[in-house]
Amino acid sequence: MKYIDEFQDPGLAARLVDEIHATVTRPWALMEVCGGQTHTIIRHGIDQLLPEEVELIHGPGCPVCVTPLEVIDKALEIASRPGVIFCSFGDMLRVPGTGRDLFQVRGEGGDVRVVYSPLDALRIAEQNQDREVVFFGIGFETTAPPNAMTVYQARRQRIRNFSMLVSHVRVPPAIEAIMRSPDCRVQAFLAAGHVCSVMGTGEYPELAERFRVPIVVTGFEPLDILEGVRRTVLQLERGDHTVDNAYPRAVRPEGNPAARAMLDDVFEVTDRAWRGIGVIPGSGWRLSERYRDYDAEHRFQVDGITTREPAACRSGEVLQGLLKPHECEAFGTTCTPRSPLGATMVSSEGACAAYYLYRRLDLTAQAQAPASQNRAPARPPSAETAPPTPSPSPSPSSCPSPSMEGSSVV
Amino acid sequence: MCLAVPGRVLGVEERDGTRMATVDFGGVVKEVCLEYLPDLKVGEYAIVHVGFALQRLDEDSARQTLELFEHLGMLQEEFGDPWEQAAAENGSGRPSHDVAAGEVQR
Numbered sequence: 001m002k003y004i005d006e007f008q009d010p011g012l013a014a015r016l017v018d019e020i021h022a023t024v025t026r027p028w029a030l031m032e033v034c035g036g037q038t039h040t041i042i043r044h045g046i047d048q049l050l051p052e053e054v055e056l057i058h059g060p061g062c063p064v065c066v067t068p069l070e071v072i073d074k075a076l077e078i079a080s081r082p083g084v085i086f087c088s089f090g091d092m093l094r095v096p097g098t099g100r101d102l103f104q105v106r107g108e109g110g111d112v113r114v115v116y117s118p119l120d121a122l123r124i125a126e127q128n129q130d131r132e133v134v135f136f137g138i139g140f141e142t143t144a145p146p147n148a149m150t151v152y153q154a155r156r157q158r159i160r161n162f163s164m165l166v167s168h169v170r171v172p173p174a175i176e177a178i179m180r181s182p183d184c185r186v187q188a189f190l191a192a193g194h195v196c197s198v199m200g201t202g203e204y205p206e207l208a209e210r211f212r213v214p215i216v217v218t219g220f221e222p223l224d225i226l227e228g229v230r231r232t233v234l235q236l237e238r239g240d241h242t243v244d245n246a247y248p249r250a251v252r253p254e255g256n257p258a259a260r261a262m263l264d265d266v267f268e269v270t271d272r273a274w275r276g277i278g279v280i281p282g283s284g285w286r287l288s289e290r291y292r293d294y295d296a297e298h299r300f301q302v303d304g305i306t307t308r309e310p311a312a313c314r315s316g317e318v319l320q321g322l323l324k325p326h327e328c329e330a331f332g333t334t335c336t337p338r339s340p341l342g343a344t345m346v347s348s349e350g351a352c353a354a355y356y357l358y359r360r361l362d363l364t365a366q367a368q369a370p371a372s373q374n375r376a377p378a379r380p381p382s383a384e385t386a387p388p389t390p391s392p393s394p395s396p397s398s399c400p401s402p403s404m405e406g407s408s409v410v
Numbered sequence: 411m412c413l414a415v416p417g418r419v420l421g422v423e424e425r426d427g428t429r430m431a432t433v434d435f436g437g438v439v440k441e442v443c444l445e446y447l448p449d450l451k452v453g454e455y456a457i458v459h460v461g462f463a464l465q466r467l468d469e470d471s472a473r474q475t476l477e478l479f480e481h482l483g484m485l486q487e488e489f490g491d492p493w494e495q496a497a498a499e500n501g502s503g504r505p506s507h508d509v510a511a512g513e514v515q516r
Contacts, residue, residue, distance in 0.1 A: 012476070015480075019482045116460065120461070143460060194457065249472040249475060251465070256464055
């Protein structure tokens with residue numbers, strides 16, 4: 001597909017890998033913020049192509065993974081009520097709430113529907129005026145404008161049986177929280193490309209300066225990731241810490257002004273709890289006062305929720321980059337995509353699911369192989385060490401085409 | 411979550427006061443809301459997420475980025491390990507091209 005295939009070219013990938021090998025002289029720890037990037041990195045084995053000095057720490061940028069348990073439980077409660085049609089993106093269905101998920105709610109008779117776009121949910125509301133239609137509005141700055149437009153349209157068209165359960169999150173406060181953590185090892189960030197397509201790059205220079213970290217806006221195809229890493233390593237080796245845009249074909253400095261204006265109108269910044277991490281000040285959006293009538297939390301009184309996380313799940317540490325998925329005792333044993341303990345094993349952008357689907361489990365043996373084997377520049381994984389060829393997994397109905405799977409977004 | 415992918419605009423129309431487009435994603439055609447990119451024209455590419463065009467895809471930038479990648483390799487020639495390079499050239503071609511096997515099959 002145009003503008004995807006070219007950015008997966010193996011020959012150019014080899015050049016980028018060569019260049020990174022030639023540039024790096026010391027160990028560096030980079031965090032890719034976005035779960036879509038984590039997916040690309042693990043799926044294509046990019047971390048295994050990089051020099052061993054370059055460590056990629058997977059960040060908390062999987063929106064499904066960080067949606068707080070309390071909000072999931074509210075969704076389950078609302079979706080269970082008679083007269084409600086509960087609409088969601090497909091990857092929320094298996095996210096574990098306290099003891100159950102949306103998939104089970106549907107099995108028990110709840111009217112839960114998967115939609116491709118939030119506008120589809122609005123159309124369902126128009127067609128079912130005797131029912132309450134609720135859309136589960138989660139996601140980062142990329143998904144917030146579509147959801148904001150949907151609430152705006154509901155108000156403009158006076159579709160009163162529509163409401164949204166909103167739990168949006170923002171990247172810059174998360175970067176700040178990561179840098180402030182006493183355990184922080186991150187020396188540079190690959191910023192989430194499509195978040196910046198909307199928001200632009202204006203929020204990042206202050207963070208780069210204050211924490212003295214390079215921040216490189218990075219896309220989602222294999223070459224995009226490699227170019228983001230190359231530019232980041234170049235800065236680190238030089239001792240620079242600036243904001244750089246390695247994804248100019250989709251990111252302008254000003255972002256999308258119309259989308260940003262809509263976000264300012266429909267949402268207001270609020271503190272938000274991140275699942276497995278805790279409350280990050282100013283890291284969320286909720287519906288502003290003007291749109292409160294369309295807020296599902298106000299329309300449905302959902303009180304007295306007692307949340308309970310499985311004790312064995314260590315997704316919080318995975319989300320903070322403190323633990324690699326396969327280092328968790330439950331990984332691949334009591335926790336699999338079919339019966340996930342935590343949300344990171346559910347979403348295709350969750351680090352645990354990515355490791356489970358694409359990563360060979362003999363990684364530790366490989367890491368202990370003679371250094372010369374790993375050091376040859378541009379040496380691709382050999383037949384034995386290459387990531388397994390992904391088997392065509394059933395694509396969710398929301399996927400326009402299976403070939404788009406690599407281009408996830410936060 | 412969901413995906414943001416480049417698609418090419420096939421047609422544009424107003425529907426119930428909302429600017430909409432039909433967009434081709436390599437053979438799959440979807441309805442896409444253009445309210446955030448109202449001046450997007452037929453034939454142009456945009457990054458589309460959950461049914462919304464969020465940013466115009468700058469084709470010149472895309473081409474320049476690919477050209478930049480084509481011209482990489484100077485550093486490696488200058489500072490790389492000549493023994494490793496010789497070994498790679500002496501071996502069964504550029505092994506890096508095998509990356510595709512694990513990479514782009516979908």
